[in-house]
Amino acid sequence: MADLTHRRAAPARSAPESRGGWVRRIESATPPARDRGVDALRALAILGVVLGHWLVTAWALAPTGAVHISSPLSHLPMFTPLSWVFQTLAVFFFVGGYAAARSRLPTSATATATATATATTRSLPPAATRPARTWVRVRTARLLGPVVPLLLVWAGIVAGMALHRMPFGTIRALTLPAVGPLWFLAVFVALTAATPLLLRSRPLVTAAVAGAVVLGVDVVRFWLDGPAWLRWANLVAGWLVPYALGAAWANGAFASRRAAAGLLAGGTAGAVVLIAGFGYPASMVGVTGAEVSNLSPPTLAAVCFGIAQVGLALLVRDPLTRLMRRPGLWAVVALANASAMTIFLWHQTALTVTAVAALRFGDVPGLLSTPDEPIWLLHRLAWFPVLTALLSIIWMSVFAKRRFNDRVSSSA
Template identity: 35%
Template sequence: MPTVQHAPTRPAPPAPVRPRPLAPAGTSGRPSGPSRPGTLARPAAPVRPARDPFVDGVRALGTVLVVALHWLMVEATWDGADLVVGNALGHGWAWLLTWLQPLPLLFFAAGAAARYDLARNPREPGWRFAGTRLLRMAPPVVVLAVVWVGLTALLPAAGVPEGAVDRVARIVPQPLWFLAVQLGLLALAPTLLRALHRWGGARVLLVAAALPVVVDLLRFSDELPVPGAPNVLLVWAVPFLGGLLHAEHRLRAQRHPSAHPGRPVRATGAERGALAALAGTGLAATVLLLAVGPYPVSLIGMPGDTISNLAPPTAPVVGFAVAQVALALLARDALGRWATRSRLVRWVGARSMGLYLWHLTAMFAVAGVVLLAAGRVLPEPWTWDWWTSRPAYLGAAAVVLVGLVALATRVERWLAPARRPARVGAPS
């Protein structure tokens, strides 16, 4: 019997699959219950955030300003027996330059970098998160400490007056307070991020800005005076939170279906208006607190002032930090373009911690050569001789600093060859 030929069967086409929308950064894409208005998505799966040139620019700008202001502040005299170190910004109207102090920018950059790091490891506990960063910071700090322990023994033996060496050795480590506060904030970063997710950025920032004011009210009250030490963490938590929030919004925008991977996230007109209002409010609050409160007008400690706005930081610094960060965010596009094109930003970004740690050593090296080796007197601040000597002084300090950082970086790599040199507030 002839066989019946059957037409070959074709597999049925698969049922169409509806594409799931990409979830914002920090979410799993699965429903996790209704979220309240004003709150942020909760973190889940790790992501690899793109480089943020704006934060790179903020970090580089802050680092350069810290170095420049400290180098302008130096006022040293040597009478053959005692080294007297003063503050050139304490003369006349020079205190106005203290309003350029960029610490809020550095803490903002540290907060943004922490959020990007947490995006890679969203479930990392705070103690481990801070511990990893501590291991990165340790080699540069150890190198600085070992060098200065050696210098305190070698310089007097070489004929440098012991009193001068001791005075400088007490000043050089002072910037380490910044790293200690940054480590504390890094340990709190996962908790702060959860607070932002739960209560929203506006509420958390408002509470964070109010806490230092409460501490100052108690600190300066007659009935219940309290130490101002809590503000060392509370004040700098405000720009740090601003950095966390900026990075969170950028991560969410990058994961949006319509986002372009290489295209910067630009602020809308409404956002720019809100940032301008925030900057004005922060500046007005700073001026008001300085006018009615017990605070000096300088935003750093000055000779003769009974109160310092920096040690510990005070309520006016909160308003100043809010204004400075808001202005930086208003200039986000310009700073991002500058950071993308500038070799200086990349160079400073790769060495920001070294520049921060060694800039005072470079400053005193130049001043020491002039005062002790050459036997000359530094010009009086803000005079004609002072201004005309600034290019040579700043240029010499810059050359010494670049050399010190290059040498220190080599030693750091030898101490920790598997790790890159740490950067102040830099993403991993």
């Protein structure tokens, strides 16, 4: 998809004609061997994360005017099933492991086609033939690209809030959700860097070992009164499970629907048993004030839930592939994939900047009001068009800068 950002601007056209041309350009630029079903899974995972964060990230105003972090799930537990729908990080790690492994496998037709298209644009050898060190450097540089602008923007916002003499607690409450996605990126970069090593071993065995580590940490943590810091071992081990399953899929595992159904059934059964029989939280996202979070870091229940999601993803991959034959739908998915990391890192900024702008108006429903009534959810949904518009502006700014840099690089 890289060549889509290098086209010279076309003359002005009518809106329908421009949209049609845009769709046709993306369709013609897509390699025939591109796995559109996998791209659709990644787009759905990003959509779930964005919508989920926009639904559960909340603030409340204290009588003093200070802002503190809240959660609708701590006040409205009947909405807990929403976390089962929108907590889709395991799918993102699964697809990430699959894509990384495919790009390193020289026998992969998909990887070869995609790498050849990329190499034509960037004058690099195909990914599968690069030395592991070069592959890791290129891959991590691409992932880390959007981080510096995000940090610079938030350094400016924090400085502005400090100049306005906002309390430290308010600044912290408004900043943490915005920079929170960086923890995900750090883990994802670490797993990406470990991909060559992962492929030298057996990914399925690695996934099993990582799952055993999560189990052991939970046992020590919850039943043996182990040290609190030990739980952070699960931050890598927990997400290594779906990532390694993705690498195993790239190596030919889970070729049958029976295997996918087994993952779905086994993961679901494990999560249900842990929640119903062992007291794990039902919510698959963190809840303000809760003693235990399934997500920070991942617990065994979250890992089982992720395995179930992997099974479901495998089952719907073929129907999604057929659906992606529609050029218009594929164009949207392709753009979402090309901007996946930008969308992920900046979506909470769109929400938080909106909340900061609303501070002068006080207890704004759906933004700065306590999420303790069902109507709050409707108020928050009413803000979604604003958040989407702001995220689109951010995306267009990043995209325009990328095109400018590409032109400068190509003319140098």
